[in-house]
Amino acid sequence: MAITSANQLELLQTAEAVAREKMIDPGLVVDAMEESLARAAKSRYGAEMDIRVSIDRRTGRATFTRVRTVVEDEELENYQAELTVEQARQHLSDPKVGDEIRDEVPPVEMGRIAAQSAKQVILQKVREAERDRQFEEFKDRVGTIINGQVKREEYGNVIVDIGRGEGILRRNEKIGREAYRIGDRIRCFVKDVRREVRGPQIFLSRTAPEFMSELFKMEVPEIYDGIIEIKAVARDPGSRAKIGVISYDSSIDPVGACVGMRGSRVQAVVNELQGEKIDIIPWNEDLPTFLVNALQPAEVSKVVLDEEAERIEVVVPDEQLSLAIGRRGQNVRLASQLTGLDIDILTEEEESQRRQAEFESRTQLFMDTLDLDEFFAQLLVAEGFTNLEEVAYVELDELLVIDGVDDGTAEELQARARDYLEEQNRKALEAARELxxxxxxxxxxxxxxxxxxxxxxxxxxxxxxxxxxxxxxxxxxxxxxxxxxxxxxxxxxxxxxxxxxxxxxxxxxxxxxxxVDPEELAGSAEDEGEEGDAEAEEASDGETGA
The missing domain is CATH 1.10.150 (DNA polymerase; domain 1)
Structure with missing residues (x-):
């Protein structure tokens, strides 16, 4: 068909209708039309020609233009789309490399195949524009709660209509054995938005710890205002959760504010999470103290923290062990997630047995290496000596506090310890040299x-x-x-x-x-020190402001 003004005006009206339906810029649809018409013109005039089409946004009139670019003589390759400076003098008075010569050409006759191709180009461009719009709209909503309607279910995954797009709630992101029917209203956490070939993929979750945080933010005004902060969340979705909160206003109880009058606030969150039990715990910068709170309702007798290994040892009364561990280890597992530490739980009897075993092994060490009787070796262990190095190189006064030890006995103990250590060092060096x-x-x-x-x-x-x-x-x-x-x-x-x-x-x-250059090493150490000082000052300012 010929591209008449009537046809072009109809295309323009179609572009505006498509843009309104897809909620995208009408200019993008017109651009797609221009590209499709240019492709059709190239198939008519030749693929090597640079044919460009411009559609008037008011009248719909399409102008077909052949463009030729001025290039250096040695760079001339495409005789249909390029020409030399000398050739360009026939069209321009003072041509320069890079100038363009434009000549209007007659509109093309669009056959059935060309029209179909043009339609495909337009649809493709519209789809791409729609996907870009969806991605731009939802990428900023990552980390927030969104309301939607169940559209369908595919292999256990729920497809949710969230307005101008669809989100996917995977099986492992649903709480327990949740089942939904088509049309059900659902509230989810936007976990991730990815740009993919088939369009933006919006991944939803109801099991993410952040979902609980956002629900509390909606129910507790103090959290929304920043007066109370949620420091950590640990969940066993659908069953139980622990949440650590801190208040920056001494007059506000963070736990009470989250619970609400007669439990109204926390109950609203529990109902949304299918009856998930929630323990609200006051946050404490001191990890052992925070862990004691996190293990509630169990009572804790003693806590030993190994910061380097990020492990913590908890001693509980014998009758509290099952309560501290929880059903299927749930209580201790959630406390571990909340604190970020690996937790070892011992009963008081187990700890006592272990300490007794350590006492006996150290006693035996001193008996074997220093040729002491059992009573004297036990005295050393009871005073806190754990190895031979401590005995050999400790100040003499620290040995004299032991009952029955005088100057001569202390010196003899140290001499025996040093002799043994020197002999061990000699044997170790000999073995190393042999290796x-x-x-x-x-x-x-x-x-x-x-x-x-x-x-x-x-x-x-x-x-x-x-x-x-x-x-x-x-x-x-x-x-x-x-x-x-x-x-x-x-x-x-x-x-x-x-x-x-x-x-x-x-x-x-x-x-x-x-x-390594020692000066560079010293310089980097100074920089790290300055950064640490700056961070400390910022922290101090923050505490002062609070």
């Missing part, structure tokens, strides 16, 4: 003979080998695999080497070998 350890590693300050022997057994036999070690390979550490923390054993971990000490030793070795 092929180089003198550079033996002379390196900070490593004991026993450490050198352990390194040699792990095939670290020179200072260069040592300098290539990672700190966690020496001191050990923890990695998270599939959501579970896994222990990485360090070569020197049995000797009580901390991660910070391992870092210092490795960096010292690298400096000695010339791998």
């Amino acid at each position: 092929g350890v180089e003198q550079s590693l033996i002379d390196f300050a900070g490593l004991t003979p026993q450490m050198i022997e352990a390194l040699a057994k792990d095939d670290v036999k020179s200072l260069e080998d040592f300098a290539t070690c990672a700190d966690w390979e020496l001191a050990g550490g923890w990695t998270t695999t599939n959501g579970e923390r896994v222990k990485d054993d360090g070569v020197l971990e049995p000797f009580g080497l901390s991660l910070a000490e391992a870092q210092d030793l490795v960096m010292t070795a690298r400096v000695q070998l010339g791998w």
